[in-house]
Amino acid sequence: MTTTTPPITLDDVRSAAARLHGVAHRTPVLRSRTLDALVGAEVHLKCENFQRVGAFKFRGAYNTVSRLTPDRLSRGVVAYSSGNHAQAVALAARELGTTAVVVMPEDAPPSKRAATEGYGAEVVSYDRYTGDRAALAESLATERGLTLVPPYDHPHVIAGQGTAALELLEETGELGALIAPVGGGGLIAGSAAAVKGLHPATRVVGVEPEAGDDTRRSLEEGRRVTVPVPRTIADGQAVPTPGELTFAVNRRLLDGVVLVDDEAIKEAMRFAFTRLKIVLEPSGATPLAALLTGRAGPLPPRVGLILSGGNIDAERFARLCAPGG
Numbered sequence: 082m083t084t085t086t087p088p089i090t091l092d093d094v095r096s097a098a099a100r101l102h103g104v105a106h107r108t109p110v111l112r113s114r115t116l117d118a119l120v121g122a123e124v125h126l127k128c129e130n131f132q133r134v135g136a137f138k139f140r141g142a143y144n145t146v147s148r149l150t151p152d153r154l155s156r157g158v159v160a161y162s163s164g165n166h167a168q169a170v171a172l173a174a175r176e177l178g179t180t181a182v183v184v185m186p187e188d189a190p191p192s193k194r195a196a197t198e199g200y201g202a203e204v205v206s207y208d209r210y211t212g213d214r215a216a217l218a219e220s221l222a223t224e225r226g227l228t229l230v231p232p233y234d235h236p237h238v239i240a241g242q243g244t245a246a247l248e249l250l251e252e253t254g255e256l257g258a259l260i261a262p263v264g265g266g267g268l269i270a271g272s273a274a275a276v277k278g279l280h281p282a283t284r285v286v287g288v289e290p291e292a293g294d295d296t297r298r299s300l301e302e303g304r305r306v307t308v309p310v311p312r313t314i315a316d317g318q319a320v321p322t323p324g325e326l327t328f329a330v331n332r333r334l335l336d337g338v339v340l341v342d343d344e345a346i347k348e349a350m351r352f353a354f355t356r357l358k359i360v361l362e363p364s365g366a367t368p369l370a371a372l373l374t375g376r377a378g379p380l381p382p383r384v385g386l387i388l389s390g391g392n393i394d395a396e397r398f399a400r401l402c403a404p405g406g
Contacts, residue, residue, distance in 0.1 A: 091278025094243035097144040122380040127249040130391025134168040142169035144241030159227040161214040164193030166232040171200035192394035233267030234324030243271025255280045257381020260368040263287035264318040266327030273334035287338040288367040290315040297338040317364030341370040362393040
């Protein structure tokens with residue numbers, strides 16, 4: 082980790098927090114004595130599964146769309162996403178009186194597509210293994226005069242996502258470590274900007290699925306690395322390449338990235354349901370999986386986790402959480 086000033090700072094996150102005040106939910110921070118005893122640390126769980134649209138993504142989407150000029154806002158926005166950012170942009174557009182077009186993979190969870198359409202967005206499908214979602218979204222933006230709202234590689238998106246960590250620290254005070262999921266890198270980048278801006282000694286650790294370790298490899302090599310499109314139950318983290326801006330932040334501020342496999346993710350989902358009484362989607366459970374398996378490494382006395390979302394339909398949740406699921 083280096084300490085040069087990243088392109089996203091604590092002030093950016095604070096500005097986003099002011100814009101989100103009264104719009105985004107201030108999500109709860111849960112505790113579990115059982116979890117503390119299992120891992121030997123005081124664990125604080127920031128539950129973004131209770132955020133609007135069921136995931137942290139609303140923070141970045143609203144912060145970005147709300148900053149558009151009246152002319153751009155009137156023309157509408159376009160986004161690409163496997164589900165949570167799709168819903169977030171759709172809801173942000175509706176809240177701000179504009180329209181949204183969202184490019185989603187054909188195999189996106191049906192519940193996420195239905196929710197996106199329910200917020201009023203037009204959904205355009207593509208094959209995630211052969212298509213280029215960014216190119217398709219950019220083409221739609223050009224053709225229709227829409228403003229592209231990327232899922233992670235945008236300064237206002239990153240700053241908005243960082244407000245989850247800012248809220249956590251406002252409630253808990255200084256923590257020895259913060260652990261959060263890594264997909265495109267927006268949540269961990271915004272979180273790191275907030276955490277390091279307030280408490281430079283706090284370790285910030287990302288968690289990726291083993292099948293999609295593009296950020297871990299990129300950090301090791303000092304450049305953005307592309308992996309095959311990940312095949313993992315953590316669909317929200319099935320990203321083959323870190324974002325350009327997110328990587329610029331993360332290579333400066335992250336203390337490491339650890340990996341968890343799908344079985345560990347399922348076990349974390351079961352634990353969250355049976356012990357914490359909350360529902361997590363696979364991507365939202367990866368930090369908990371890292372904690373329960375010891376992959377997060379030696380823990381300081383006080384640890385924070387961002388549980389990023391809970392958007393999963395009942396049938397898939399039951400299947401994944403069933404023995405041998």
